[in-house]
Amino acid sequence: MTRRMLTKFGLTFAILATLAGCGGAFQDKNVYRIGILAQPTAGNFWGIHAIANYWDLAVQSPMRLSLFGVSDQRFQIIPQLAADFASPLIPEGDAWVSTVKLRDGVRWSDGKPLTARDVAFTLNTALRFGLAGGNWSAWADADYLSAVEAVDELTVKFIYASKPGMARHEWGTLLASIAAEHYWQPLVEAAVEGMTGLERPAAGADDKIWEAYQARQAEAAEKLYALANKNEPVSGAFVFSKEEPGSFIELAANKNYFFSGVAFTGFENGAYQEEKPKGYSFAAYGTPEGEKSYAYKSGPFVSKTVYSVYSDLNAAVLALQSGEIDILLNPQGLPSGLAESVESDSNLEVVKNESVAFRFLAFNTRRDPMKDAAFRQAVATLLDREFLTDSILQGAAYPLHSFVPEANTAWHKPDLPRWGYLPDGTPMSREERVTKAVELLVAAGYSWSDDTIPVWDANNGVAAATGTLLLPDGEEVPALELLSLSYGYDPLRATFAIWTAQWLNEVGIPVRVKQLGFNALIARTIQEQDFDMFILGNQAGLFPSYLSDFWRSSEAVKGGRNAGGYSNRAFDQLSDQLLTCATYEECKPVADQIQVLIANAVPWIPLFDTGIYEVYNKRLAFPYTQTFGGLQYLYGLPSVVAIQ
Amino acid sequence: MPDPRGWKSETVMRRYVVLRLGQIVLTYFLFLVLIYFLLEALPGNFLGALFGESRLTAGQLDALGAQLGLQGSAAERFLQWMGGFLRGDLGISLSQYPRPVMEILAERAPRTLALFLAATLLSFSFGFFAGKILAMRRGTAFETTVTVGGITLYTVFTPWFALWLLWIFAYALRLFPVGKFITYEMWEAGAPDANAVFRHLLLGGLMLAMVAWAVFRRTARLIPARKRAVRTASIAAALLVFCGYWIVTGQAAYVLDILYHMALPVLTLTLISFGGTMLLTRSSMLETMREDYVLLARAKGLPESEIRDRHIARGALLPVVTTLVFSLAFAIGGGVITESIFSWEGMGYTLMEAVTLSDIPLAVGAMAFTGLLVLAAHLAADLLYAFLDPRIRYG
Incomplete structure (x- = not known):
């Protein structure tokens, strides 16, 4: 009996060992493998920005562009989808307005052009549905922002009820991620078809009218958050490719990414410069001359970025050490003890940054x-x-x-x-x-x-x-x-x-x-x-x-x-x-x-x-690793990382 | 013994089952009330948990609370939840808004069931087998070694042990992956949905179990040599059909990948839990060994292995089977530690996340699901008693 049992166990072990041999055979060298510590919530564009958690944003950010972003290391406002800075706010009747000119030639991942209508649609939808919480509170604050208009294909006009200031305008509304109107509008309209009471009451309306309006908005927002977003066109460096809930999310390089090959340079004197070969050149915050603090070209240089979910930090570090993942995203970074324990690993690099x-x-x-x-x-x-x-x-x-x-x-x-x-x-x-x-x-x-x-x-x-x-x-x-x-x-x-x-x-x-x-x-x-x-x-x-x-x-x-x-x-x-x-x-x-x-x-x-400790595989080449908040704050820089 | 009221045994059993179902409904309702209000009584709420990660102002939190339906008293929310529950709607998860709780449970339950059913069945088989041997070899060095080893593993600090196994087998030896249930490179575009494969795997397992059950029942009265041959051939044929199905449908590689990922957590769970079954079987066997019918079997000159397997073990099976039935029911609850360390996002992990984030609908939904299965298991255990021990009659 004992011998028979041993034979059975031996056989089982042999099968498993064979299976184990198959495990490593699949690894694609040009895939950026990121470990994350929680499953993103699988909400759509509207939902994840309302109840945003770090993991959602980490996966979403490489797929999205905004009108404006922030520069590397110095975190100054710089144009992204915009061609230049916004015009100064000026009074227009009772309102305050500012216009932004968009870059020409930006396309969605499905090849359609990104226009001022997309910007207006995104923010007007947020206002119409009263989206609250998360990023929407800053991007579409209804106490300030009244409406956004597409003046022409490439000009957007922002209309504020009262003067917003930098906090609401440049550091608020203008940082909003933009959604594709041609994809979302039919879905949004179908979701709220037949719904009434979504028209904003007049300023002096009765409290009860406001309450009823807000209740309708909440009802409509729930429908909006529940909309499916498979095959949604995006403008960022990556497009959604596949998800196995609880295991991985795969993004593939966006062939229509506007910033592929654009050179970004930061200078010690504070100046910022970006240049697209046979495209455009932009400089701000001083004359771009003298010593450079960073200089790199945008990718994506990897064919895919894969986010693998690990529920335990220690297991995730083992995955880093065994080469299953290249970097681990965790807003808290690694505990110093754990970071020190992997310092001697010749395949891994440990960096420390000041945290946010x-x-x-x-x-x-x-x-x-x-x-x-x-x-x-x-x-x-x-x-x-x-x-x-x-x-x-x-x-x-x-x-x-x-x-x-x-x-x-x-x-x-x-x-x-x-x-x-x-x-x-x-x-x-x-x-x-x-x-x-x-x-x-x-x-x-x-x-x-x-x-x-x-x-x-x-x-x-x-x-x-x-x-x-x-x-x-x-x-x-x-x-x-x-x-x-x-x-x-x-x-x-x-x-x-x-x-x-x-x-x-x-x-x-x-x-x-x-x-x-x-x-x-x-x-x-x-x-x-x-x-x-x-x-x-x-x-x-x-x-x-x-x-x-x-x-x-x-x-x-x-x-x-x-x-x-x-x-x-x-x-x-x-x-x-x-x-x-x-x-x-x-x-x-x-x-x-x-x-x-x-x-x-x-x-x-x-x-x-405590600062933030991070560990990554040395096969990765980042344009820089010293940055406020660490690489975590930049979600692992998938659009510029290269694999050596 | 005939029923004093003159009822047939089927009528008595049917009456018993109906009565137990009534008790189960009442118990289940009380269970739901209790878990809902216990979870509500925990300090903090979902918005508080969310607050820790964001810079929302009081007004923004209020607006968000309204959108998430977090207004009103706990009693109002419970009544609302109960109404939904009766309509088969467990509500919307707050932490994974706007996903319905039912959808999340349907996504995670198959993974947990596959892992924990496999581990439970394996650890019980191993524990029962080891317990039988121990009972027959009491007082030997073998008994002492296996007992100490089993108890050590049974009482070991699970997270440490799981990480230790992970370190050895996944990192040092590179034999297994560091957790998760699939290798993403295999499951890229064109691959089937992992949950569908899990469901097929469970369904296949269930069908195999039913075939095995039927074969064992049908062959019970055959002579031993013929019985063994027929059983082996039948099970082999069923396994062949089972494997053939995976190969023909092109899912064999995916099933193997899942089994490959299951190996280490199943090994961990088996090692840490077989000791309990082993000791239970051993003590139950020792008690049964004193029975007169065992003495009679020995007097008849039956081989020792037959006495052990057919006479003692059969009699000692009752408490072990009862424990097994409950363990199977609790398998749906998964295990927080195992699921976390092996990144097996199942029911246990989901429950822990839900409670940590004060996601009451998801936490209550997960517990309601587990509770239902445990109560069903109680009923199944009662019925199994009657089946395994003909002396037990209800009424």
Whole structure:
């Protein structure tokens, strides 16, 4: 019996080994193989931009073009489908208008020309169906954008109800991906055939009329999102080829891609240039001369890009090491430990970039003592970020001092006021921090319950407070709670929370840490807004309008971005200016003022970032690998990557 | 024993089945209420989970919430969901908007069923076989070694073990792929839909099982030598037809590719779960071995292998089969860890993703599906009891 069983097992193993031999025989050398960590949602053009997640955008972005895009590395606005920059906004009756001229000769993947009608159709459809959420909120904000008109085949006119500013116009509507009218219009019309009530009510209409209108729009949007999009013509470097849900998505090179062979050059002096052989030449942001920071020609140089789904990060890294995939997309990059573990692999290259994410500590400024800027400044002073990142976390993170990352050179303001630093910029010692924090609190009227003040205990290396902090009115500071993610979810943030609480307790501020899961933390902070302090993370955008969302008064509502309820008229005014300023020269000083105001008022304390580690197979040749947000932020650059 | 009410045994059984079906409907409704409100009670909601990845403002989130139907109380949403459920509509997934939940489950269930049915049947066969041997060789070094090995594997930390196997077989030896269920190069344009192949595979497996069942029933009274010959020939013929179908329809290579991808996860699942069946079989066999009829068989001079397989193992089968039936039902639920590590996007992985993202319609839909099968399995186990043990009668 045993021998018979062994024979059976041997036979099974032999069959499997034979099958194993077949596995590697199929690999096509000119295919760019990208690993992704979740199955895209399979929504259509309209749906994925409403409920966009990273994986959807990663797969969609190589297939789409917009009127404008951003330049490599510097992230300046540059024309894409547009032939040049948009005309300045000018008043026309009650409205504000701007026109954009399209490039001649751009074709959809099915060979039909891409015209102004496609642009108008895309944005007017979004407005008609009230598409909300995701990218549509920025691309087709109905509070500003009224309509888009095709003036002629290559001229588009944008009509705004009120002056939009750079945030809504250049960094909003003009960045919209464009859909093919000839493909979508019949489908869209068939989907809403017979539906009434989709006409926008007059401005002063009754609330009930508006509610009914919005309900109809939601109903219509649902039909729109459900439309099939197989064989949809696209304008990007790749076209959809095949999908096996849960396994892979395959894109094939678009033979009609307009930018194939176009040379892109960035210069050290900030200038940008692109040239299409026997086509056009375009330059902006200075004279294209001197040293180049990057220069490359656009592909696609691969016949296909295949996105393979791996549900586990460790398994995906094994797939990288075994050569099943060339690169792994993950918005968080690789944990440093995992990146270090593959560094010795001769087939793999590890790169590190500054990430777009940041972690912060937020105060509930509706409550005592967090409502007091002096208290917040004292907390910021006590928080020794360098000690945590360098000594405790051993370089796994680095301290942040601004909510606009340094790598976002166009908008970052250097030399912001910092708490816990000496005038020459060096971090204070623990003793200096305690002394300074106590000084700030005393100056603001705080005292301690036993009429003493915390002093530095040099022997034990800690601050020793015998009493509890009293508010300026003499009341004891209530027991505070610092909410943080658990060690299991994010050990870095949990470590920051534990040490912060310890440093605050040392000076008589009663704080205890409560660790929660992500959903529970979001529920307590953003949705219920029942907290004293919390540590979370967020992402910085390229245009700093996100600063406005974080702290403007109108967002201090349940579910709003300003969970801490920070309210400052000066900030709100600057925030309004940032959303309405029309040029970089006009917007930059406003962004600078906002950064200074926040650095002084500290409604949030920027804590740290980890940077982003990425690993790719050395057979890939990228035009550059050092870029803000890493290659992940550019979705792996499939349209320009070459295979060596 | 005749029924005291004078009813025929078929009538008694029919009555029992109807009664159990009534109980199942009630239990199922309570189960649905419980899971819906438990999931609703979890902290956070879908918009909160979405918020973590985007820069939506409060107004934009409100508008999105309205589009996704997330307004109203939990009770209102449950009633709405229940109404849809009764019409056969499990709603729309939030995390994969606007895909219907039913479509997602139909996409993922065949993959999970194929993987976990194969693994369950293999681990039970292996466990039952090992348990039989252990019971007969109790007190030997072999028993100690296999028992310790089985228990070690049964209690091993599954993610670590799965990754370890993946590292050895997929990375170091390059024998198997690093997860997933197909090799994309094989499934490019022109290839059949992977899910269709999975469905055919399951259907083929079911037909093979039915053929095997029929052959075993038909040949039960033949003399042993003839019985073995007829059974082997019949099963071989069925397998030949089965394989022939794949070859003729041009799907053989795709089926082999799926089997190739299944090998490592099935091996992992078998290794970590056969120990349970093995120990259950062993203890059940040891109990049965004390029965008088086993003593009688030995006294009659029957060969030891026949006593073991026909007398002891048959009697010890009852608890093992019951466990197997439940395991088969739970196979639809898949396994979060195995499916994640082997990138086998099935029901377990779907459920985990749905719960993590607070996608209530998808999570409830997945659990409702699993719950239904488990309750059906309960009924099947009860009926199997009566079939396997003629002493058991319901009424």
